[in-house]
Amino acid sequence: MYSEKVMDHFMHPHNVGEIKDADGVGTVGNPICGDVMTIYIRVEDDIITDIKFKTFGCGAAIAVASMVSEMARGKNIEEAMEITNTAVVTNLDGLPPQKLHCSNLGADALHRAIKDYLEKKKEKK
Numbered sequence: 001m002y003s004e005k006v007m008d009h010f011m012h013p014h015n016v017g018e019i020k021d022a023d024g025v026g027t028v029g030n031p032i033c034g035d036v037m038t039i040y041i042r043v044e045d046d047i048i049t050d051i052k053f054k055t056f057g058c059g060a061a062i063a064v065a066s067m068v069s070e071m072a073r074g075k076n077i078e079e080a081m082e083i084t085n086t087a088v089v090t091n092l093d094g095l096p097p098q099k100l101h102c103s104n105l106g107a108d109a110l111h112r113a114i115k116d117y118l119e120k121k122k123e124k125k
Helices: 004-011 059-072 077-081 085-091 097-124
Strands: 024-029 036-044 047-056
Touching: 004 059, 024 097, 036 059, 036 097, 047 059, 047 077, 059 085, 059 097, 077 097, 085 097
Parallel strands: none
Antiparallel strands: 024 036, 036 047
């Protein structure tokens, strides 16, 4: 059974879409279930000012991506890197045990987007 928060983020996902010329992009997939998630971030002064996602997957994966986007927006890079898969599940008021693997996608995609941003920033210097 899904929590009300999971159902809300699945039925009305926040921040769906793509950021053209994003400052950072992170894509992860789960070979077990076939879910794929991409997170796009816009960063100004090391603050995530905009975040969007595209997810091909189940309702839990969509809810996770939506929640991650809400948790990361407005955070500085260091704070956003501290967002964990466990924190995402907690903020969603839990996931069924068979869907916990979906929670790994959210924070992992966010962290990859941040690492992509940091690499691009380093290359510019």
